[in-house]
Amino acid sequence: MRYEAPQTLEAAVGLLAEAGDNGRVLAGGTDLLVQLRAETIEPEIVVDVKRITELRTVSPEDGGFRIGAAVTGAELGEHDGLRAAWPGVVEAAELIGSTQIQGRASLGGNLCNASPAADTVPALIAADAVASIIGPNGRRDLAVADVVSGPGQTALARGELVASIRLPSQSARSADAYLRFIPRTEMDIAVVGAGVNLTLDGDGRCTAARVALGAVAERALLVPAAGDAIVGSTLDEAALSQLAEAASAACRPIDDKRGTKIYRTKVAGVLARRAAEIAQTRAGERA
Amino acid sequence: MSKCHVTATINGDEVEYLCEPEETLLDVLRDQLFLTGSKEGCGSGDCGACSVMLDGRLVCACLVLGAEAQGRKVETIEGMAHGETLHPLQEKFLEHAALQCGVCTPGVLVAAKALLDRNPDPTETEVRYWLAGNLCRCTGYDKIIRAVMDTAAEMRGN
Numbered sequence: 001m002r003y004e005a006p007q008t009l010e011a012a013v014g015l016l017a018e019a020g021d022n023g024r025v026l027a028g029g030t031d032l033l034v035q036l037r038a039e040t041i042e043p044e045i046v047v048d049v050k051r052i053t054e055l056r057t058v059s060p061e062d063g064g065f066r067i068g069a070a071v072t073g074a075e076l077g078e079h080d081g082l083r084a085a086w087p088g089v090v091e092a093a094e095l096i097g098s099t100q101i102q103g104r105a106s107l108g109g110n111l112c113n114a115s116p117a118a119d120t121v122p123a124l125i126a127a128d129a130v131a132s133i134i135g136p137n138g139r140r141d142l143a144v145a146d147v148v149s150g151p152g153q154t155a156l157a158r159g160e161l162v163a164s165i166r167l168p169s170q171s172a173r174s175a176d177a178y179l180r181f182i183p184r185t186e187m188d189i190a191v192v193g194a195g196v197n198l199t200l201d202g203d204g205r206c207t208a209a210r211v212a213l214g215a216v217a218e219r220a221l222l223v224p225a226a227g228d229a230i231v232g233s234t235l236d237e238a239a240l241s242q243l244a245e246a247a248s249a250a251c252r253p254i255d256d257k258r259g260t261k262i263y264r265t266k267v268a269g270v271l272a273r274r275a276a277e278i279a280q281t282r283a284g285e286r287a
Numbered sequence: 288m289s290k291c292h293v294t295a296t297i298n299g300d301e302v303e304y305l306c307e308p309e310e311t312l313l314d315v316l317r318d319q320l321f322l323t324g325s326k327e328g329c330g331s332g333d334c335g336a337c338s339v340m341l342d343g344r345l346v347c348a349c350l351v352l353g354a355e356a357q358g359r360k361v362e363t364i365e366g367m368a369h370g371e372t373l374h375p376l377q378e379k380f381l382e383h384a385a386l387q388c389g390v391c392t393p394g395v396l397v398a399a400k401a402l403l404d405r406n407p408d409p410t411e412t413e414v415r416y417w418l419a420g421n422l423c424r425c426t427g428y429d430k431i432i433r434a435v436m437d438t439a440a441e442m443r444g445n
């Protein structure tokens with residue numbers, strides 16, 4: 001194996017393109033090093049992207065934020081502006097692992113590792129985040145919802161990497177929230193994760209909503225029917241139970257040691273509903 | 288395959304080493320630099336026995352490549368005491384008997400120091416969450432938490 005730590009995106013793309021299927025990006029390494037050690041992957045070259053400025057920077061952009069793909073969970077948590085604007089995305093990032101894992105784990109790694117249970121992915125999908133991808137043919141934007149294609153599989157072509165993730169500007173009374181269910185209080189993988197991002201009008205009526213679920217299918221899902229269920233409502237009981245039903249209906253989970261299909265399907269509805277209520281409270285506080 | 292030539296600052300000293308590209312920082316510390324205080328419990332980021340500071344961040348040295356430390360600052364348990372003078376956390380761990388076999392202890396101490404350096408007055412809940420990535424098979428955690436809380440109180444001067 002070869003290790004390279006280029007300073008520029010161009011150099012990183014060059015190294016990856018040259019390596020073809022035998023190259024891997026290294027961000028925080030909290031998935032990659034585990035896989036290297038288990039020999040589930042045996043790359044010829046590992047390209048450490050942490051010395052590239054864009055990948056390590058959070059900057060405001062057009063009322064939203066551009067987050068470098070290798071910025072760590074701990075750094076996101078310490079960014080007051082980001083935390084205030086996108087509390088759901090930040091709380092999802094802060095759920096990853098322990099303090100030690102937080103010091104390294106990135107959004108780019110969480111996304112590109114393509115685990116169906118990745119915590120930040122439903123939150124980013126609910127936020128309508130867009131990945132800025134760079135490769136041998138230049139830059140392209142791809143909605144985070146379309147980056148993962150299946151367990152361990154992404155839509156990235158050979159030589160491509162995620163440079164940054166863009167969160168859009170929020171309208172005044174909008175807010176997001178992320179909840180996950182795990183059997184313990186820390187250090188476990190989601191049985192279900194639910195991200196909600198919604199907007200209220202002056203009367204507290206919901207004008208837009210995006211609901212996304214994790215760990216209930218081969219990849220995180222946007223559930224348009226769940227969002228539609230609360231649009232036009234004040235999130236009354238009827239609307240919230242419709243949202244929960246739509247969320248459960250979208251699930252196509254597996255049985256595993258963390259939860260059965262039936263259990264995951266039920267919990268997805270409950271969690272989506274609770275996340276919507278948290279987002280509603282947050283949006284209401286933002287007059 | 289060619290080795291990586293790395294210069295890093297470890298516990299305040301500039302150190303040079305050669306490592307294999309796939310070698311972890313933990314292996315470099317233990318096997319090449321003979322800083323064997325950092326332990327390997329799991330090798331997969333779950334136990335925290337390998338906790339070190341990398342450029343001021345608490346990380347698992349088993350999930351860092353040795354090559355990544357180029358130009359960076361690493362702090363390990365070996366840098367915690369000043370000569371014969373133990374850090375207050377080390378004193379309190381002895382006083383409270385917050386260790387039995389001691390395998391988790393270096394990692395717990397490095398992690399606890401990272402917490403107290405940024406938050407001198409943590410609640411018990413904050414301490415427990417901060418240390419959730421440090422597993423201990425012996426103590427049942429209670430004495431560890433008490434030792435950290437007591438150190439924090441002492442260092443604040445009450």
Ligand SMILES: Cc1cc2nc3c(=O)[nH]c(=O)nc-3n(C[C@H](O)[C@H](O)[C@H](O)COP(=O)(O)OP(=O)(O)OC[C@H]3O[C@@H](n4cnc5c(N)ncnc54)[C@H](O)[C@@H]3O)c2cc1C
Nearest residue numbers: 025027028029030031032097106108109110112119162332
């Ligand atoms: C103890 C422990 C607990 C964990 N707990 C959680 C948890 O609670 N929730 C959760 O979701 N995950 C968890 N994880 C998994 C992991 O920490 C996260 O997925 C993390 O976000 C990965 O980020 P990273 O920067 O470490 O990625 P890396 O390990 O560096 O990379 C992961 C994968 O993505 C690729 N990659 C990384 N960055 C890019 C990029 N910019 N462009 C293209 N490809 C890229 C790499 O090649 C690799 O295949 C845990 C892991 C450990 C060890």
Ligand code: FES
Nearest residue numbers: 328329330335349
């Ligand atoms: S040895 Fe590194 S976390 Fe267990």
Ligand code: FES
Nearest residue numbers: 387391423424425
């Ligand atoms: S004292 Fe033995 S593992 Fe903690």
